[in-house]
Amino acid sequence: MNSGTEILLAVLLVAVILYLIYESYLKKKREESPRYVTREILVCLNCNYVIEKDFEPGDFIGLIKDTCPRCGGKMRIKGIYSV
Amino acid sequence: MAGLDLPVLIQVIWLVMLLLILTGLYQRIQLKLWILIIKTRLSIIKNVFEEDKLRVKNMLRIMGLEAPEFMLSRLLDFFIIEPVSIEPTDIIKRMDHILRVTENSVKQLTEKALPSVGKHERSLVESAVSIVASIGLIYRVLRHYVIQGEREENYIIVMQLMYLMPQILRTVKILHEALDAFMYGKPIGDGVGPLVAYMLAEKCNVVSKRVIDETSILEATYRNRRLIIVKAEGPGSNVGHPGAAVSRVVEELNGNVSLILTVDAALKLEGEETGLIAEGVGAAIGDPGPEKIAIERVAAKYNIPLRALVIKMDLREALTTMRKSIYQSCEAVIDRIEKIIEEFTPEGSTIVIAGIGNTMGIPG
Numbered sequence: 343m344n345s346g347t348e349i350l351l352a353v354l355l356v357a358v359i360l361y362l363i364y365e366s367y368l369k370k371k372r373e374e375s376p377r378y379v380t381r382e383i384l385v386c387l388n389c390n391y392v393i394e395k396d397f398e399p400g401d402f403i404g405l406i407k408d409t410c411p412r413c414g415g416k417m418r419i420k421g422i423y424s425v
Numbered sequence: 426m427a428g429l430d431l432p433v434l435i436q437v438i439w440l441v442m443l444l445l446i447l448t449g450l451y452q453r454i455q456l457k458l459w460i461l462i463i464k465t466r467l468s469i470i471k472n473v474f475e476e477d478k479l480r481v482k483n484m485l486r487i488m489g490l491e492a493p494e495f496m497l498s499r500l501l502d503f504f505i506i507e508p509v510s511i512e513p514t515d516i517i518k519r520m521d522h523i524l525r526v527t528e529n530s531v532k533q534l535t536e537k538a539l540p541s542v543g544k545h546e547r548s549l550v551e552s553a554v555s556i557v558a559s560i561g562l563i564y565r566v567l568r569h570y571v572i573q574g575e576r577e578e579n580y581i582i583v584m585q586l587m588y589l590m591p592q593i594l595r596t597v598k599i600l601h602e603a604l605d606a607f608m609y610g611k612p613i614g615d616g617v618g619p620l621v622a623y624m625l626a627e628k629c630n631v632v633s634k635r636v637i638d639e640t641s642i643l644e645a646t647y648r649n650r651r652l653i654i655v656k657a658e659g660p661g662s663n664v665g666h667p668g669a670a671v672s673r674v675v676e677e678l679n680g681n682v683s684l685i686l687t688v689d690a691a692l693k694l695e696g697e698e699t700g701l702i703a704e705g706v707g708a709a710i711g712d713p714g715p716e717k718i719a720i721e722r723v724a725a726k727y728n729i730p731l732r733a734l735v736i737k738m739d740l741r742e743a744l745t746t747m748r749k750s751i752y753q754s755c756e757a758v759i760d761r762i763e764k765i766i767e768e769f770t771p772e773g774s775t776i777v778i779a780g781i782g783n784t785m786g787i788p789g
Contacts, residue, residue: 348431349431352431352435380746400609402612402659402660402786402787403623403660403786403787403788404623404660404788422611422612422747422752423612423746423748423749423751423752424611424747
């Protein structure tokens with residue numbers, strides 16, 4: 343085996359080791375889980391108008407809060423979920 | 426002196442590698458490397474634990490407890506000893522007793538520490554503390570095995586830790602994310618059972634409601650049938666005692682029930698879609714035993730069909746704020762319940778429907 347082939351083999355070996363290190367440790371740091379925000383659906387008890395807004399601490403499903411921007415009636419939280 | 430040839434260098438490297446394999450030294454090098462990696466990951470878990478402990482301390486301070494350290498350390502180190510299993514006679518009764526005493530003890534501790542805080546807010550504290558306690562327990566058990574494996578140079582223990590580390594880290598990360606939902610009372614994926622029960626109650630004509638043992642029992646009429654809807658009392662973080670409640674209701678009716686249907690969240694297999702609905706037979710309830718056996722016993726005693734509906738999700742989706750896809754699947758679950766009721770029960774019959782899960786953020 344001439345020195346050129348040996349050098350090529352050595353370079354290939356180093357490249358494989360570096361790739362394995364990258365796959366095992368470095369790549370995982372880049373995979374981030376998606377960020378979720380909590381939203382709530384409010385339905386007007388009068389006209390069934392639906393709005394979606396950000397969750398506020400203390401809210402729960404069925405809570406009467408806010409007034410309807412369309413008819414001024416009371417709004418009720420129909421659902422809370424994350425998107 | 427001539428310089429070192431590349432072929433000679435490569436031969437030396439091969440010789441060293443052969444010696445390492447023959448003498449077993451490669452294993453010791455690997456052990457040291459693995460311990461180093463495990464310790465790095467352990468320090469990540471420790472940081473998560475410390476961060477979440479601080480968040481709960483701040484939560485307690487906001488609620489009016491000036492020095493939360495003592496109360497927190499009491500609850501974080503709280504332990505439960507399993508009942509003796511080599512003698513299985515009355516093990517369910519003993520287990521139920523131990524679980525109830527645990528529940529009441531924690532409730533009393535938080536009530537003494539936070540007397541001016543409402544019941545539902547206190548339940549959020551209890552759940553938040555239990556999450557931090559779980560992370561703490563994982564950290565302490567892992568640390569124990571790392572120290573033991575390093576001291577005894579136990580290759581097998583360290584290897585198992587190394588290969589389980591990704592799964593453990595993922596679990597810790599999920600618990601860390603779940604703390605947000607429990608601190609602010611947001612509905613979680615596991616609350617899909619109570620949410621279905623709540624939505625069903627909204628559709629029916631509710632005749633009466635009572636609360637027994639932190640569990641709501643609603644009587645309603647729907648499609649010429651009598652529905653008894655059972656769910657944990659909300660909107661605090663509470664799983665109630667649905668098994669005991671179902672058993673009590675059926676005994677009160679002397680077994681005149683056409684169907685018992687349980688609705689719960691279930692862990693999905695990898696590759697399955699979130700929100701998938703599956704039907705089956707049995708009691709869909711994931712407690713250690715007392716609640717589940719209560720439902721099974723009363724169904725078997727009176728020969729009542731026991732059906733189950735589950736909504737599939739993974740562990741992260743079950744413990745963190747309810748995903749939109751899970752929320753949207755509730756309507757489909759109610760349609761399925763209606764279909765089961767129509768297909769399997771005659772008009773005028775009584776059906777017991779239990780929404781199983783943590784009812785945080787869901788009233789009723």
